Amino acid sequence: MKLSRTKSALAEWRPTPGNAWDASAAAQLLRRGGFGPRPADLERALDEGVDRTIERLSEAPESLEENLSGIHSLLGVGKISQLQAWWMSLITGGGVPLVERMALMWHNHFATSNDKVDDVRMMHRQNVILRENGLGDFRGLLRKLAKDPAMLIWLDGDANKRGNPNENFAREVMELFALGIGNYDERDVQEAARAFTGWGTNGRAFAFSPDHHDTGEKQIFGKRGEFDGDEALELVLNHPACREHVARKLIESFVDAKPEGAAVRELAGVLVEREWNIGATLDVLLRSELFFQPRVRRGRIAGPVEIVAMTVRCMDKSIAPSRLALAADRMGQSLFRPPSVKGWDMGRGWINAGTWLARHNELAAYVVDSSGKPRATLGSAFSKRAEREPSERVLNTLFPDGTDRAYAGAMRTAADACTSEQQALAQVAALAFSSPEYHLV
């Protein structure tokens, strides 16, 4: 019997007349590889093509060094709100788009909360690890985080001692960080916890206490040895489930919340072939047929940080990052404070009556006041191509993929009822921000 050769999902995408490099495709790349287009970005992307647009996702803004170091003088104050505002400023444009995208993904993956760590310097240091290693070798990232003081406090490293092991880190490294449920058993967790005994903190630094380390023989994934923490970590990284766990995470975050097994396996193969380099693996994913399928575009419910960032970027507005961080908090995502080690509940988990109310109010407030009058911050947003109808100008910016006719018609009616052009632009933008369609990205 002859098997038909299945087409590779990761084959490089070639634009066709039916699926062209158009505003919709460019917006997909800019929304997922970064935090959405600024007004001029789409046209530039269409001029420059897909390769150059991908390259630009990794380009640094001129003031990157200052933007990154701006937080140092404030760390001593010890306020998490300042760290949140700083990260928000990098996400909305002060940082490298793809780097910040990845840092946010890893923050949700290696979710650590300041509510327990209670130390802004340590949270900052972990964030730097995510930023500097997020696109590098996954193995290196995991090794660094395993010895990161914030992580050690978060998952009770200090309490993990010979004779009285604390399994918290050993369990999460298998369940959440590297393997996934079903790929290990309780014995593996208990034995790995013994291997990690003695890993703790001294002040804000990693410290190994030989006195607390269990030097005895352990059995992990069927292998026996007097493993220490480093060796236990290598066993986890060499477990066949690890590559697929990482590959699945990448597809879930960048393409589709419910990836197909074949695509996961294929990307896992790429990951190993590229020596676990996340950036190189992602490069294949972002250029793939899989990524550019029309089916997946505008198919995810945006997270709070994401929707706030996309909104200020599309209007090209500068709004105090502390305000943006607070808005995301009200929508259910307080940076550096995920609700548990599992991170935030994504997708529909973002939405309840309270968080929807916050999305409605916070985003609309960037363009109108509570009585519906245009805000000064609206400024010249949506002012380009003045020959067009106001509602059309706003919708073209917010929905490069287009909207259905009934939606556009209702917006035109709303705009027509306004007394000035500025009022119409603000009204349509506020209505769009508070409409469900806008929250699918």
Place this chain on the structure above:
Amino acid sequence: MPSTRRQFLINGIGVTASLAAMPLLPNALARTPRKRERVLVVLQLSGGNDGLNTVIPRTQDAYYRLRPTLAIGSNAVHALDKNYGLHPSMGALAKVFEEQKLAVLHGVGHTVQERSHFRSMEIWHTASTALPLADTGWLGRLSDQISARSPGSMPALHIGAGTLPLALRGHGHLPPTVRDPKGFLLEPNTPAFASSREQLLSASSADGDLDFLRNSAKSTYTAAKRMTELTSAKSSVSYPNTELGRQLKLVARLISGEFGTRVFQVELGGFDHHSRQAPAHQALLGQLSNALAAFQGDLDESGHDDRVMTLVFSEFGRRAAENGSRGTDHGAGAPAFLMGSKVRAGLHGTGPDLTQLVDGDVAVTTDFRSVYTTLEQSWMGMKPSTRAKALPLLG
């Protein structure tokens, strides 16, 4: 029509809601007969309330020895019985006690030697001392059961400005947080804006996540409208002009207005008094007492008192001995309160014996989980979270 979809009526408008969106729809708005269902209000005192200066063991010499500057004189307290009295600033709550609507539970807590606020709160919230930490809290699990029995309800609400407490996290849903004591406030909400917003929501057909988001939006707007109606109605009951007073007033309005929510969590923070405790603690206990008494009075007046039970707890009490800064450090067992006209009023359990401290702490004599079972099973008629036995605390 596919079996996963159902017709609901929201203010007379037919809405097709997918199952996933239903938990957002307030009960009071679905066209179902209303029952006078029981309600649980949980008030969390965050930071570790000093139980010994709340329910004062006024006849124990050891109390006066251990607390040379912080002890409260026997004659200054509001006597509950011959051995115990409430803090002098809690006169209003003492009156509720006289009216037989308050139960004082001695020595409630868990026996894990854990003096971290974070960890102790996790234990209280999840009703478990086990690690890894459970994903859900006891009130979330209770709300899941309420949702299963009456789909389409908004079973629980978190009232306050902070992030959603773990206690309220369920398997099926995360309850909304109501930040403003006036309820959900939509801004902007001018007639023109509201009418365009409405039109956009039904401009075209939708499925999947778009359908889910639209239903979420619709039920949010309906709930906001209902809350505004309830909170702007005139009332003769006066509450103290404090955040807690305003929050409990909102809860009372939602209950008497048959909004449909059956579990509320409210918080009062600031109890972590490591130094110069006396004035700050006095102020907080006064706020607590006045707001609770006003809340109970409001329910009494509206006739909903027989279906509401309020639990007041803190993550731990404080050390029996005061520290060197006229404050107290993190301790263990502490009193909890149950308030309502259906409670067995009085003092319950074994009071603290300050000559028999456990590692410097008041002993835990009542497992907090047995209080939960009492509320989950005996009060709400649901399956309890744990195997702890219910206590005979209801009248």
